[in-house]
Amino acid sequence: MDIALLSLALSQGKVQHQASMSVMKKSLDQEEQGAEGLTKMIASAEVGALQMAAQPHLGGNIDLKL
Template sequence: MDIALLSMALNQGQVQQQASMSIMKKAMGNAEQQGEALQKLMTTADPKAIQHAAQPHLGGNLDIKL
């Protein structure tokens, strides 16, 4: 068994694992920031405005039959 080849394969695996961990940490940081922003928006925003933003088509028309 070639020691140099084994060493290269092991180092490549470690580099891939470190890159994956770095990307996952960035994704977790972004998710945390988005969660904090959403929480801040929910506490400061008007509930009717939030509902209208979620379903803008509701309440625009009034059907009346005489």
């Protein structure tokens, strides 16, 4: 077996592995950001629900003048 060919194959495998890990890390970072956004949205919805429970008369009517 040719040593140069073997070295080239191992080097290509290493580069492919590094590229794959880089893509996975990028994907994981994006998922973490999405989860943080979702957590913030849920927290703000809970605050809105608590405000409606504390003052149910606010925001239920709209005054219109024509």
